[in-house]
Amino acid sequence: xxxxxxxxxxxxxxxxxxxxxxRVHFKISVPRNMRCxxxxxxxxxxxxxxxxLDMFWCGMNDKEHEWWECHxxxxxxxxxxxxxxxxxxxxRSMMKKDIGGxxxxxxxxxxxxxVYSKDFTTPDWLAGGVxxxxxxxxxxxxxxxxxxxxxxxxMHKDWYEQPEWRPNAAGKIxxxxxxxxxxxGIEEKLDYLESLGVTCIYLNPIFESHSNHRYDTANYEKIDxxxxxxxxxxxxxxxxxxxxxxxxxxxxxxxTGSDSIYFNREGRYGTGGxxxxxxxxxxxxxxxxxxxxDYECWWDFITxxxxxxxxxxxxxxxxxxxxxxxxxxxxxxxxxxxxxADELPDIFLDNLREAAKAQDPDAxxxxxxxxxxxxxxxxxxxxxxxxxxxxxxxxxxxxxDAILGFLNGDHxxxxxxxxxxxxEHYPPQVxxxxxxxxxxxxTERALTMLGGEAAGSRGRTWQSQQKLTADARxxxxxxxxxxxxxxxxxxxxxxxxxxxEAGMEGYRDPFNRACYPWGKEDEDLIAWxxxxxxxxREHVDILKDGxxxxxxxxxxILSFERYVETELGETALFxxxxxxxxxxVIPNVDYRRAQFIFGAPYxxxxxxxxxxxxxxxxxxxxxxxxxxxxxxxxxxx
Numbered sequence: 020x021x022x023x024x025x026x027x028x029x030x031x032x033x034x035x036x037x038x039x040x041x042r043v044h045f046k047i048s049v050p051r052n053m054r055c056x057x058x059x060x061x062x063x064x065x066x067x068x069x070x071x072l073d074m075f076w077c078g079m080n081d082k083e084h085e086w087w088e089c090h091x092x093x094x095x096x097x098x099x100x101x102x103x104x105x106x107x108x109x110x111r112s113m114m115k116k117d118i119g120g121x122x123x124x125x126x127x128x129x130x131x132x133x134v135y136s137k138d139f140t141t142p143d144w145l146a147g148g149v150x151x152x153x154x155x156x157x158x159x160x161x162x163x164x165x166x167x168x169x170x171x172x173x174m175h176k177d178w179y180e181q182p183e184w185r186p187n188a189a190g191k192i193x194x195x196x197x198x199x200x201x202x203x204g205i206e207e208k209l210d211y212l213e214s215l216g217v218t219c220i221y222l223n224p225i226f227e228s229h230s231n232h233r234y235d236t237a238n239y240e241k242i243d244x245x246x247x248x249x250x251x252x253x254x255x256x257x258x259x260x261x262x263x264x265x266x267x268x269x270x271x272x273x274x275t276g277s278d279s280i281y282f283n284r285e286g287r288y289g290t291g292g293x294x295x296x297x298x299x300x301x302x303x304x305x306x307x308x309x310x311x312x313d314y315e316c317w318w319d320f321i322t323x324x325x326x327x328x329x330x331x332x333x334x335x336x337x338x339x340x341x342x343x344x345x346x347x348x349x350x351x352x353x354x355x356x357x358x359x360a361d362e363l364p365d366i367f368l369d370n371l372r373e374a375a376k377a378q379d380p381d382a383x384x385x386x387x388x389x390x391x392x393x394x395x396x397x398x399x400x401x402x403x404x405x406x407x408x409x410x411x412x413x414x415x416x417x418x419x420d421a422i423l424g425f426l427n428g429d430h431x432x433x434x435x436x437x438x439x440x441x442x443e444h445y446p447p448q449v450x451x452x453x454x455x456x457x458x459x460x461x462t463e464r465a466l467t468m469l470g471g472e473a474a475g476s477r478g479r480t481w482q483s484q485q486k487l488t489a490d491a492r493x494x495x496x497x498x499x500x501x502x503x504x505x506x507x508x509x510x511x512x513x514x515x516x517x518x519x520e521a522g523m524e525g526y527r528d529p530f531n532r533a534c535y536p537w538g539k540e541d542e543d544l545i546a547w548x549x550x551x552x553x554x555x556r557e558h559v560d561i562l563k564d565g566x567x568x569x570x571x572x573x574x575x576i577l578s579f580e581r582y583v584e585t586e587l588g589e590t591a592l593f594x595x596x597x598x599x600x601x602x603x604v605i606p607n608v609d610y611r612r613a614q615f616i617f618g619a620p621y622x623x624x625x626x627x628x629x630x631x632x633x634x635x636x637x638x639x640x641x642x643x644x645x646x647x648x649x650x651x652x653x654x655x656x
Contacts, residue, residue, distance in 0.1 A: 065097025136407030148218030159204030216552025235276030256351025354383025453511030470495025
């Protein structure tokens with residue numbers, strides 16, 4: 020069968036996403052007995068146009084195979100899709116993609132070539148660091164008295180209580196129970212966060228809102244009074260900056276709250292607002308089918324009326340010279356995480372990036388996208404998030420799914436393919452600042468995912484009653500340590516969801532949003548996270564921008580290398596993980612100049628390959644120096 024491997028530079032050079040104007044070399048290996056008389060590469064561009072490129076015979080691969088090659092230079096940023104066709108003695112043959120980026124005769128899919136703008140850059144300050152996500156109401160209460168707290172809020176008396184999950188007497192879930200976590204509380208815990216190696220804190224929404232999650236913005240111009248004041252926010256940003264940390268804030272721009280100064284359905288903000296007055300300046304921001312009660316909402320939640328992001332006034336309010344984006348960057352934020360970025364139209368994202376970069380060229384623009392963001396289609400439109408004019412990065416749900424899926428028994432080679440596909444499709448500028456999480460406010464806690472029974476369609480009553488047994492928790496902790504290790508070693512930036520490092524459990528909202536267990540933490544687990552952060556700092560030369568290479572992913576083993584090319588050859592970190600409760604072996608490992616870093620030691624007792632043995636839930640990290648023979652022929656492999 021003809022062979023092509025999109026992730027191997029022997030067949031495609033350069034591999035991965037490329038800048039516009041880059042000349043890409045393609046080669047396929049064809050069996051001689053096919054008697055190939057012509058070969059073609061069919062390339063479809065971002066506009067749907069198909070170009071047929073002639074491939075040329077370029078010599079023998081071995082006695083039984085021959086090479087055919089061509090070059091392609093994409094001049095415009097966008098997505099390109101390609102496959103190969105051969106004319107042979109057996110008739111016409113088609114080569115398409117199979118799992119692992121290798122070729123498959125006949126079926127399969129086209130390979131993707133991502134092309135980005137040649138001037139695309141992303142902030143350097145996040146690369147190589149560690150993110151930490153905080154749900155502000157549930158992290159730490161400083162005890163500072165608050166003023167002007169809006170009505171309708173219910174305060175818990177016990178920090179360790181379970182969040183309220185039951186409907187009220189009217190059968191509604193209001194999300195109006197609060198624990199009092201605040202910005203000063205976060206500032207008071209900066210020393211703790213610094214001990215975890217945190218370089219950037221991502222805050223769930225902090226603007227005035229009337230639910231505990233604050234995704235129903237009431238006023239973009241005001242910090243929620245229960246969290247503190249604008250002065251408190253500026254103080255937090257300044258204090259974080261002194262420690263080399265940055266603050267990333269949540270922007271909820273696809274909808275507002277119905278209980279807001281803009282919509283004002285509940286009448287909290289006087290007689291104005293789009294719901295009460297067609298002459299309100301905010302009326303054109305919304306789409307009413309029949310005013311005032313029939314309007315477009317986010318996922319049909321009537322408390323979350325959609326905004327018309329294309330409205331000139333709304334766009335100016337958010338992205339203008341004196342708009343919300345610039346205002347809070349000036350106040351000390353280092354960037355924006357965009358809620359449901361796939362529901363924000365292209366023109367709005369274009370304008371938002373321009374506004375952020377105009378205020379601070381190093382501002383981060385990171386989007387919530389759950390799928391492969393390079394080829395996401397939303398509302399019938401192929402999105403262009405990662406081509407250089409919109410997002411710097413995204414929340415990396417595909418890596419989360421692969422890591423947790425592998426540790427819960429999914430096929431390791433398939434999970435590695437999911438990881439390699441993202442690495443192949445995303446520009447390197449994006450890969451270095453990917454938000455690599457294994458849990459967020461929208462997902463079950465990682466520990467629960469790794470040790471608990473799947474919730475499936477079970478409701479909140481069942482979820483509220485669940486807690487891992489002692490044995491299940493111990494196994495889940497073993498798996499969580501491996502999950503965190505993978506999270507810290509793969510391309511991108513690991514993001515710790517507050518409390519995961521302390522051993523918190525919980526199914527879906529609100530059980531995944533309980534308060535941080537101050538005084539009841541799993542100190543051993545925290546020590547594990549601290550050591551992983553130390554490893555990142557010690558090997559940042561590789562982990563910041565290093566490429567990914569799959570080594571051996573089979574059965575219960577996932578192993579890979581992160582590597583950088585050097586003047587003398589190559590420096591690499593080898594990472595291997597055993598997800599099982601039995602001993603496993605990686606056969607024929609030949610790392611003669613390997614330095615043991617962490618985990619199961621690797622010992623070469625004789626020249627040549629040797630087996631690497633991993634104990635139950637074991638792992639190994641090795642650092643390897645490989646030299647080109649031109650510099651050190653006696654050391655060459």
